[in-house]
Structures are given as C-alpha cells and as structure tokens.
Amino acid sequence: MQIEKAMNSREKGFTLIEVVVCTVLFSLLILVMSSTYSFIRRTFLRVDGKGNASAEIERFLLRLDDELRFAVDITEPRSEADSKSLLFTDGEGSKIGYELNDDGRVIRIDYRNMSKRTLISEVSSLRFIRKSPGLVAISITSNGFSVITAVHVWNLP
C-alpha cells in the first residue's frame, strides 16, 4: 500500500530521463570546457613563448648592431665563412666576442677586462655568416622563433 502510494506520488525527486539527460549534458559541458581550457592554455603558452623569444632576440640584435656597425676589424668569421661565434674589434679598440655556448646561452665577452655576460638564453641555433668583408648576416633561433638579419660594418669595405 505504501509502495503503491510512493510510486504514484509526483511530488519530489527527478525522473530517470531528467537524470540521464542532465548527466549527458554535464559530461558534454565538462568535455567542451576542458578542451577550451586546454586550447586557451596552449595558445597563451605559445604566444608568451614567442613574444618573450622575439623580445629577447630583438634586444640582442639591437645591442649587437650598435657594437658591430662601428667595428674596425672582424677576426671571426673570416671572409665568406660562417661560425657560431663572432670576434671583432670595436670602435674603442676593445676585442669583443659573441658566442653560443653548449647550454644554449649566448654570451658577450669583453677581452679587455675578461668580463662575460649572458645576453640571451634558450637559443637553439646561432650563425654568423660573413658575406663580404663588411657584411655580416646573423641567423638566430630561440623557442621556435627564427630571425635572419644582416649588419653592414661601416668602417669595412
């Protein structure tokens, strides 16, 4: 009697169909939300990585351009050769070197006082290509971002 009364009651609780439909909808919602979150996270990481890499490369190239443009001599790489390191005499007569270490750091060495300074890290490749006595092309890749540029050394032919 009590069971029959309970089965006929429409006062409280959810129907089975409601529960099934809600479970399916919630599952879909969670699936969509997690994939959206993952997409947004990947986009932000990629954009941040590229942005940081491009800003670091830009700072590095500006500094190199400032120094190399007024160099009076380039020792390495030799003419029409390429190298992982660059060695030149700046406008004040100091020997300056730029090189890529095995751990992916690009360091600047001032041979006058033997000071070393890390300019950029996580560099996967760096090439200095001497196209002519006064033209040095620079190819650098960091965090999947590559730049190729060239500096004309004003004091060299």
Add this chain to the structure above:
Amino acid sequence: MSMFRHYKNRSGLAIPIVLAFIFVATILGSTLIFFSRTRGYDSSRSVQRLQLIHLAQVGLNEALSQIKPLRMQEIIDKKGREWHFKVPMQKFGRSEGWGEVKVKVPGTADLEIVSTGLWKEKGGTEQKLILGARLGYYENSYYESGDESRLKIESEWKFKRLFQKNEE
C-alpha cells in the same frame, strides 16, 4: 525532510538549470577563445613586422656593402643609374620571407636605396615593409705633394635620410 519539501512542485527544473549553466559557460568560453585568438593575432602581427624589418634591413645593408667601397663614377660605370637585386627567400616554419632592393642614382651626388621586405604566411596575403636610405656622395681630388702626375681622389658616402613605409 525539509530539503525534500523545498523541491516540492519543482520537478522538470533540472534540464532548464543545466541548459542555463551551458549557456553561461558557452558565453564565458567564447569570450576567452576570442581574447586568446586576438592575442594570438596580435603576437603574429608583431612577429611579422619584426621579420619584415629584418628582411628589409638585410637588403639595405647588402646594398650599402656593395656601394660603399666604390666611387660614384665606378657605380655608374659598373651597375648603371638604376639596378636591383633580391634577398633570397627564407622559410620560417609555415611562413616565408624575402626581399627586393632597388638602387637609383638620380644625380651626381645622390643615391637612393629602397629595400622591401616581403612576408607571406601559408594561406595569407603578402605583407611588405619598405626601408629606404638616401646617401650623399662627397669627393675631393687633388695632386699629391705637387706631383701633377699623381691625382689622388678621396671619396666618402654619408647618410642623408632614412625612411620607412608600410606599403608601396
């Protein structure tokens, strides 16, 4: 017991509540996707601009290295009053960049270099940025220590103006 009483006469509300949740989540999700896409495009545009500047710089510096060792008359004799060359195409992942350089000698003491950096992403339109320089040529000739058979010519190139344009 009181909790059940609270839901009395509210059967059939579950689906509308879930749908309302989905509606709110969709709006939030679309807003986040929109912001992340915008940020992606902004980053891509700034990277593109950086690449264009460097490609144009390669051309400009290459032209300078060709011009600077020569005197004006040597340039006119060897290359003429107008010539051009290309910066070879480079692949950057899904994109490619190259450069075109035009050099003009309008008079006897002026030379203009126009270097165009070009960039194309896969399926995208071609983007370009122009860097230009106007150089002045200064020449001084004299006979060395009174010896009229030995004419010495001193020449110098100087920057007069640098300019940048986004489109030709």
